[in-house]
Amino acid sequence: MATIHIEDVSKNFGTFHALKNIFLSAEDKEFTALLGPSGSGKTTLLRTVAGLEQASSGRISIGAMRVDNLAPKDRHLAMVFQNYAVFPHMTVADNISFGLKTKGALKEYIAEHTQRTAALLHIEDVLHKYPNKLSGGQRQRVSVARALAVQPQVLLMDEPLSNLDALLRLEMRSELKALLKKSETTTLYVTHDQIEAMSMADKIAVMNNGEIMQYGPPEEIYFKPKHEFVARFIGSPPMNLFTVQTLKTVNKKTFAVINNDIAFVIEASLKTKIQENFDACGVLVGIRPEQLSFKGSASHAKTFADASTIQSEVLTIEQLGSNTLLVLKSNEILFRVMEKYGIKIDLNDRVTFGYQPNQLSWFGKDSGMHIEA
Amino acid sequence: MKELNKVMPYLLLAPSVVFLVFFFFSPFVETFFIAFKNAEGGYGLHSFRKMYDDLNFFVALKNTIFLLFAVVPLQLVLAVWMSLTLRKIKKFRGAILYIWTIPLGISDLAAGIIWLSILTERGYLNTIFLNLGFIEKPELWLSYEHPLLLFAAVAIAEIWRSLALVLLIIIAGLQLIPKEYDEAADVFGAGAFRKLFRVTLPLLKPSIQSALILRSILALEVFAVAVAIGGTNLPVLASEAYNWMANYLDYGVASAYALVLLALSIISTLGYLFFLRTPADAA
């Protein structure tokens, strides 16, 4: 049983606030991804859990044990470092067994377990080689094997795949996912790659400027961003965000008007909240590129009678294999749409796109916070 | 243009090669010939015979080698300990390092004289001991009556004088080791002892090797400090070589001493290269 509880942890480097009031609770055997742009504090948070950095304030517990005053070696965790940190003066076997030896395991157990872990990571053939004779991918495997060999309750990984080439990364990603599932460790996994986080994690903590912007399951992060930052950061291409110019009511329906061509209908339940926010500091409305669907060419100017559609001109068309990415332009506003391959559209066409009003995301313009009913 | 590019490196190297040939290689070859030259003009082991029969030879050889064993290992241990400690300190690190390395800027003769002024009959040590009442009258520490004290004084002065050199090499070496190895050792449960002997020292081996080679050669050549503190009471190989040259005007025996020093240097260097080698496939 190893849960990880991070309560109100802050970390300052001098006057710089690298972590600000972090709360995070990982359940036993759960895989949590720390996702965020470079410099957002992911590594610092991971190192603070490992005990390689001392938190400036707050509490960290692993299982029932409070660990924030313990040395790294007393926290019973394992770590995979971003640049592997595989000991160059030891053979692969000695590297893998390092943690077992420090724990004083029996010789026979060490030998057998080293062999077994190496087999798990397909490096049993290089056990007697030194790391500098290995490829980057193999070194990565040694680093993971060294961590898994101690059968840790908590496993910390700092961008473990970022130094691998694209193909190897894909292969290692699914392999790692299966391995971790089997090993039943509670995992904190740092990455700046959202696809990695989306595909591997049970929960994602999106970080920015030392804060956790949103913490939840991948679908929630993707479809219900709690903050404008998350909406802009997640998804490739990311969510389209429009600044609402005015609110206008026609035939008992309220529209958020962006310009002459674009107006989004507001669900009744959100009407008052959006109005309040709009009056206070302005509102942003967002929709994901794949949530806009092609409705044909626009034959007439948009009227408020055609609810749930917007109009624009086609600026660029990019074929991405199975998908087609369109960049659309209406006056000076640009936005993106992702369509299935084969859509019949030409450059400069005037087109209509439909959307589901309940798929729109609304954010306060200054706060960036999601507007809830 | 292409031609010039080919010759250029050699042209640039030429001055240093000329310098080495004139001021290093030619005296070296000459020493070699002088050592093997007989009085009659032929060649043989005459000078070595004379050196071997010299009463001081084995004393000097013993003193030199004992000094090597007393000074170099202790310096290495101290340097490693000091640099590891320095790494942990946050405040005044620069200032402390600066103070530690001051002896580097002091000539060996000056270092010998500094320690002489401490240990001589009317020196600082006696003054302090007298004032504290440890002794009745000034003691003659540095005399043939206290050979061990004399040896210890020279050893301490040598350690103090050239510790900085070893320290700098070790500190530079430590800085080359990425801190992740240290952290990996921490995370995987290594205690201080295991971390030092299984991770830090093995990773530091190349620097330790350079420090030992350099420092041992210098220790074998110990001269000014031994003469300043010990006078004629603590002969070492280098001081004997000087004696035979300057006082007995016998260049042959002086050269023989020099060749013995050379042989010892080569042996110690080869020893370090062998015993501290990196396994071929880990290099």
Ligand SMILES: Nc1ncnc2c1ncn2[C@@H]1O[C@H](COP(=O)(O)OP(=O)(O)O)[C@@H](O)[C@H]1O
């Ligand atoms: N030891 C340190 N001293 C000062 N600033 C640091 C230190 N470690 C990290 N930082 C700063 O903290 C911020 C977060 O760093 P980091 O956790 O490495 O980000 P990430 O892993 O998300 O890229 C960065 O701005 C970085 O410059």
Ligand SMILES: [Mg+2]
């Ligand atoms: Mg990082």
